[in-house]
Amino acid sequence: MALVLLPGLNNLIDDISEEKKLPAQVVETALREALLKGYERYRRTLYLGINENPFEEEYFSNFDVGLDLDEEGYRVLASKIIVDEVESEDHQIALSEVMQVAEDAQIGDTVVLDVTPEKEEFGRMAAATTKQVLAQKLRDQQRRMIQEEFADLEDPVLTARVIRFERQSVIMAVSSGLGRPEVEAELPRRDQLPNDNYRANATFKVFLKEVSETPRRGPQLFVSRSNAGLVVYLFENEVPEIQEGSVRIVAVAREANPPTRAVGPRTKVAVDSIEREVDPVGACIGARGSRIQQVVNELRGEKIDVIRWSADPVQYISNSLSPARVEVVRLVDPEGQHAHVLVPPDQLSLAIGREGQNVRLAARLTGWKIDIKNSQEYDQESEDSAVAELISQREEEESLQREAEERLAAEQAARAEEDARLRELYPLPEDDEENIEESTTELEELPISENEEAKQNEGLSNEQSPEDGPR
Template sequence: MSMVSLRGLKELIDKISAERNLPKSAVQSALREALLKGYERYRRTQNLDKRHFDEEYFENFEVELDTEEEGFRVLATKTIVEEVTNSDHEIALEQVQEVAPEAALGDTVVLDVTPEQTEFGRMAAIQTKQVLSQKLRDQQRKLVAEEFQELEGTVLQARVLRFERQSVIMAVNSGFGQSEVEADLPKREQLPNDNYRANATFKVFLKKVREGPARGPQLLVSRAAAGLVVYLFANEVPEIEDEVVRIVAVAREANPPSRHVGPRTKIAVDTLERDVDPVGACIGARGSRIQVVVNELRGEKIDVIRWSPDPSTYISNALSPARVDEVRLVNPDARQAHVLVAEDQLSLAIGKEGQNVRLAARLTGWKIDIKDIAKYDYEAEARNIAAAAAQRQAEEEALSALADDDEEFEEFETPASQHDWQDDLDEEDEVDEVNQAQTTEV
């Protein structure tokens, strides 16, 4: 069998494998695909009979690497036919039977179609090099996806590499002994108080592993995700790790809409143990535990509140540190509530530029209206609530009546009704037959 010589093939595969942290089998697979593309380019340039090559034309061709003799061969699988119409895909039965008398029509054979060393051509070699680079990148992306797919939603240690536009390119790894992989920390996922300098280390939340041929790092990491806060508390509070205390909900505003408002997080915790204080467990003695989390988040303000199955209590707790006098659930179905506070608690309950009440609403899932209790008109609000309730009831009754009408209409067109109509038609036919018979007798 002929062979195109590739000097230093074995050393080349070892070098690429080490530099790109790819297994040798993956490098060889990429090299075979690249050489096949180079052979396609060679055939297209040598197309003297102007044959049409579509995308599927070379599917029956493959490249065989020989690392010992340092070269490659091109093999083609051809079908045995009586008369050849395409020499790239077919071979004559008579020609095969000269070597293998037992061959029959419809069988396939593998033939060596390797070009001569000098015929492969400079353009084919350039094509091979370009395709090899692309195939190696594809192999790397595939391995990265497989390595980090199961780590989505977890926290990794990252190191700052460089800056691209407004993004920070970081190096992360999936575990001890693994090589570093580039990750993208876009502007919207950064913290305003972070100081991103070269080689600085941060804990980051792996949000997504991108797939496909997109350029740049395929790992998307975040410092602004709520999952990072959950991880930091779980790592610092043994009661959370032991599942004595559970985190019920988190509302985080790491990048406030205004630069005059700092980042802030509200976290709701609960426990089934009577002798355990979930809020105290998260805060720690003299605030030691929560301070570790605050330091990692560069001074971000964190409110730890007690979750409650009672919506009024939960909403009241969520508006901490404001003191709430009363919570009125004006529309439980639409999850709307009025929160009554004293005049001196209004600004505290609302928060700077509405941040406190905004986070409380996201944490509880209720629409919260802060009201001054001194100016709150109970009678007027009660009338409004009653009117709204009456309107909702009227709408529900109207919808119910409409549904009943639809059901009656469906019952009217039941098979039984159709059967009655058919009986009537049958009786009319019988009458017509009797009348016709009487007319005939006359």
């Protein structure tokens, strides 16, 4: 068959490569795969209405498409095995036929034949299939490159631009670096900030939350405005002491989407200083609040509390409830990390916060269960009694959990022992193979002297001594 000409093939590949930001080799591979799918569709349409589809799933695995960029065309090639009697014309060819052009051909050899159909025979259905497959392959390659480009990104915070809206999600354009093309990322509803105004072409700092593979759409980028990592990044960029390492962020507790609109977004940040002369809280706030104000502006007015971390849980819990003034912190159950915090009556609502937000964030930040108590109404004896009951209940639950785990471990050990006993009585085929291999290995590892001694003993036992007489 003659070469099927595709006028302007080189220009087509260059245009697609530039438009999709893909290497020319990737475009060529996608085009070859698309043309091969088009050829499969052409072959299948020949049997429509005649009989059932005779082609299995891997039927065309020996076919390929060769692009000729110089002549600007393509050929469909089939690899066929030389046989005496042909059973499948698409996979085999008779030896007598091959020997007409190659006398040294032998059975079992493989030859590559041109099976390109005429351009007029290709058909509209096959052409449409080629076009669809090419578009799909190019999308797959784009997404694959996106996944590779963003999966190992060192800086997880990107500048994003709003381009459109889909249901409750915002579709944004992001770039992994200078000079790199923009790609689409999804900002789901749960990761948006209530104070953000997502209008077209508005820009935001976003945290690259996930690069995931979805069944239908392939690799997808998911970004977030509510992730605590965004707060860490903003402080690192605004506070030189954090970049230098003299100040470190120990923990972050963020509630970017409160349960109700009556409560605004709020974040608590615990910081510590490596050097004694450096005030970590002052460094993060800056002169007249200049540094923290930049972070607040980027987060559209989100309230941020910067507190000093302490290795002493009493001091750390007291600091975490800022701006409330704390009188006493009682660690009523250190093992269960449960604390009672006593505050004056006028500080009670401030310590708890609107709808419990302040104490909730303090508990997340410290990892302790915190109960706010009125210092004037606190009855230590009754409170200790109630805590003792809770401790007893917790210890009982832990004991039951340990017993359940021990019982499960014992059952698994007994089951494994029974399985081993049954395999000794009724070995599986693979067990026999393993035993044979082990026996062979042991024989190979037997010392040479012992082998020779065994052979000598065997020889002596088989020899007949003249003194013994006939047996």
